[in-house]
Amino acid sequence: MLYYLCGLVEWLSPLRLFGYTTFRATLAFMVGFISALLFVRMVIQWMKRQKKAEPLRDFGGLPDLAKRHTPSMGGLAIVAATLLGGVLCCRPVVPAVIPAVALVLYGMLGGADDLLKLKHGSSEAGLPRAAKLIGQGGIAALLAVFLFATPFSPFLSRLSDEEVQRRRSEIVKRLREVPPAEQVVLLNKLRALDTPDMRTALFVPFVKDGLRIGILYFPLMVLFLWLTTNSVNLTDGMDGLAIVPGLFCVLVFGIFAYLVGHAEYYAYLFLPHIRDAGEAAVLCASFLGAGLAFLWYNAYPASIFMGDTGALAIGGFIGALALVVKQELLFVIAGGVFVLEIASVFIQDYIGLKVLGRRIFYRAPYHHNMLHKGVGESKVTIRLWIVAAILAMIALASIKIR
Amino acid sequence: MLRRVQELVLAQMTGRAAYRRATEIESGKPTDDLELDRLLSHPYWEVRNKIVKFLGKQPTPERVQRLREKLGDRMETGIVRRNAAEALAAIPSPEPETIEVLLRALSDPYWEVRSEAARALWSVASPDEAVEARLIEALEKESDFEVVCSLAQALGGLGVSGRSFEALARLIMHTNWIVRSQAAVALSEFSLRHPEREGALKEALGRMDFRSDGVTAKVVLTAKIDGLADAIEQGDAAAVRRLYFHLKNGWRGR
Numbered sequence: 026m027l028y029y030l031c032g033l034v035e036w037l038s039p040l041r042l043f044g045y046t047t048f049r050a051t052l053a054f055m056v057g058f059i060s061a062l063l064f065v066r067m068v069i070q071w072m073k074r075q076k077k078a079e080p081l082r083d084f085g086g087l088p089d090l091a092k093r094h095t096p097s098m099g100g101l102a103i104v105a106a107t108l109l110g111g112v113l114c115c116r117p118v119v120p121a122v123i124p125a126v127a128l129v130l131y132g133m134l135g136g137a138d139d140l141l142k143l144k145h146g147s148s149e150a151g152l153p154r155a156a157k158l159i160g161q162g163g164i165a166a167l168l169a170v171f172l173f174a175t176p177f178s179p180f181l182s183r184l185s186d187e188e189v190q191r192r193r194s195e196i197v198k199r200l201r202e203v204p205p206a207e208q209v210v211l212l213n214k215l216r217a218l219d220t221p222d223m224r225t226a227l228f229v230p231f232v233k234d235g236l237r238i239g240i241l242y243f244p245l246m247v248l249f250l251w252l253t254t255n256s257v258n259l260t261d262g263m264d265g266l267a268i269v270p271g272l273f274c275v276l277v278f279g280i281f282a283y284l285v286g287h288a289e290y291y292a293y294l295f296l297p298h299i300r301d302a303g304e305a306a307v308l309c310a311s312f313l314g315a316g317l318a319f320l321w322y323n324a325y326p327a328s329i330f331m332g333d334t335g336a337l338a339i340g341g342f343i344g345a346l347a348l349v350v351k352q353e354l355l356f357v358i359a360g361g362v363f364v365l366e367i368a369s370v371f372i373q374d375y376i377g378l379k380v381l382g383r384r385i386f387y388r389a390p391y392h393h394n395m396l397h398k399g400v401g402e403s404k405v406t407i408r409l410w411i412v413a414a415i416l417a418m419i420a421l422a423s424i425k426i427r
Numbered sequence: 428m429l430r431r432v433q434e435l436v437l438a439q440m441t442g443r444a445a446y447r448r449a450t451e452i453e454s455g456k457p458t459d460d461l462e463l464d465r466l467l468s469h470p471y472w473e474v475r476n477k478i479v480k481f482l483g484k485q486p487t488p489e490r491v492q493r494l495r496e497k498l499g500d501r502m503e504t505g506i507v508r509r510n511a512a513e514a515l516a517a518i519p520s521p522e523p524e525t526i527e528v529l530l531r532a533l534s535d536p537y538w539e540v541r542s543e544a545a546r547a548l549w550s551v552a553s554p555d556e557a558v559e560a561r562l563i564e565a566l567e568k569e570s571d572f573e574v575v576c577s578l579a580q581a582l583g584g585l586g587v588s589g590r591s592f593e594a595l596a597r598l599i600m601h602t603n604w605i606v607r608s609q610a611a612v613a614l615s616e617f618s619l620r621h622p623e624r625e626g627a628l629k630e631a632l633g634r635m636d637f638r639s640d641g642v643t644a645k646v647v648l649t650a651k652i653d654g655l656a657d658a659i660e661q662g663d664a665a666a667v668r669r670l671y672f673h674l675k676n677g678w679r680g681r
């Protein structure tokens with residue numbers, strides 16, 4: 026909304042700032058942070074008034090007595106604050122709307138699950154597994170259809186043939202005039218003009234060109250969103266464990282969003298060009314603010330848990346972001362901690378118990394394995410934060426090394 | 428691996444009905460040894476597992492023999508072997524063959540089997556020099572912390588000489604606080620049977636390293652040592668034995 030204030034620049038010159046993505050991103054961060062601080066307190070008070078607390082899960086050890094009566098559903102505050110920052114600071118364009126819709130829909134699904142658990146006072150009394158799976162698949166399919174089967178797709182060029190022709194001639198003309206280093210940038214711009222449809226392109230980290238995988242892309246996308254939502258949900262088992270790697274992940278995809286949406290940087294860095302993706306970076310900034318405010322309360326020992334409301338919303342948000350900036354496979358690196366957690370469950374349950382008939386780890390997900398071996402909870406959490414930070418740096422390295 | 432995949436495919440084809448039947452048997456539906464034998468050789472390990480658990484609940488000499496065979500069969504699935512050891516732990520006054528099979532299981536390639544076998548020995552064996560020697564030998568080779576904990580527990584209950592005490596006293600300085608805690612309980616159990624060791628016990632517990640990788644661990648360790656002090660003062664062996672961790676349920680217990 027605030028973007029439109031830059032239209033009044035003739036009356037008040039400083040309003041031009043609202044036209045800049047970076048300025049609005051900073052503003053979104055502040056709005057997200059301050060509003061989340063307030064919203065989290067509201068959720069804590071509401072949960073305490075309702076006398077509701079997270080029914081703790083048991084993965085083989087005792088639910089920690091110290092964590093009983095801790096309010097849950099803190100994810101509500103993250104969702105609300107991110108949306109508030111987004112609505113105020115973003116332009117309403119598809120690359121920003123898709124992650125926001127994912128955040129809300131997955132948040133609602135997780136919220137329904139949390140409310141059922143709270144109502145029945147048991148971690149087993151949430152949504153039935155099939156209902157959850159159908160819900161997750163349905164939302165993923167909805168997003169996929171919107172991104173790939175409608176004319177609103179940001180991966181389709183909106184330029185007319187005449188405009189493409191005009192730009193091409195301009196680039197070709199400039200190619201002869203500029204030094205070789207700049208020629209590379211112009212050639213990449215030319216390549217972007219020649220690929221008006223990137224919908225089914227799958228970009229591999231550290232590789233310049235995307236792979237065209239056709240219709241296969243659609244089921245892969247649904248599977249990918251299932252992976253991101255469930256991996257964050259599995260990671261959410263200790264104070265601050267899910268939110269910090271989530272923040273690192275969103276930071277990485279936010280930077281990518283800014284770069285792939287920028288008129289010049291994408292060409293310089295050999296990234297795909299995605300129209301209006303910079304607005305997703307503004308939404309990311311809002312999420313980063315909201316997430317940090319949530320961490321203020323969720324840090325060990327937690328005053329509130331995010332619940333499935335937060336875990337599914339964050340997973341969906343990260344998944345949708347990765348899709349929007351065309352860096353799906355980068356999640357394996359940027360969200361490596363989440364992948365490690367879901368992989369440990371898969372290895373334990375399917376390869377270990379189902380196929381080999383033995384445990385591979387003492388416990389799964391992996392953070393329970395470390396806890397079981399006697400490592401303190403805060404140490405486990407901080408070690409996994411360090412891993413997440415290193416992986417985020419590696420993911421960022423793929424911006425230039427490709 | 429290939430064998431397991433083959434089992435899994437077979438299980439998908441034939442397993443469901445057998446699994447349902449095994450569940451019925453486990454919950455008390457009548458059966459006979461012929462059916463039990465058939466289900467014990469079913470390709471689906473979860474069926475065999477159910478029957479192994481059942482055999483431990485209603486043991487006869489033949490059924491105990493089946494359990495011994497399952498525990499000793501290294502081709503058997505790890506979890507079935509582990510549960511065979513656990514089932515044998517529930518059978519009072521075992522025959523020497525059972526003790527021997529449990530002792531052999533201390534060198535099983537799967538850590539859960541070794542751990543459960545050591546705990547089973549602690550439950551059913553009597554203090555004995557030969558058993559003590561095998562336990563100390565296993566402890567010296569062991570690197571898995573869960574198994575070390577179970578071996579410490581077994582030495583606490585079955586040790587007869589100063590060798591056990593020395594081995595346990597060394598574990599008091601172990602890098603893992605769970606092992607240190609288990610060693611402290613084991614030393615106390617051992618010392619209750621050997622009152623002449625009371626001074627050495629106090630000295631060993633005095634050397635206990637309370638540092639740990641987390642606040643929770645320090646709290647647990649302090650509570651454990653306080654509990655031990657009370658139990659030793661009252662000479663209550665059962666209270667000491669209750670202070671062991673059963674790591675199958677996690678160190679926080681169930």
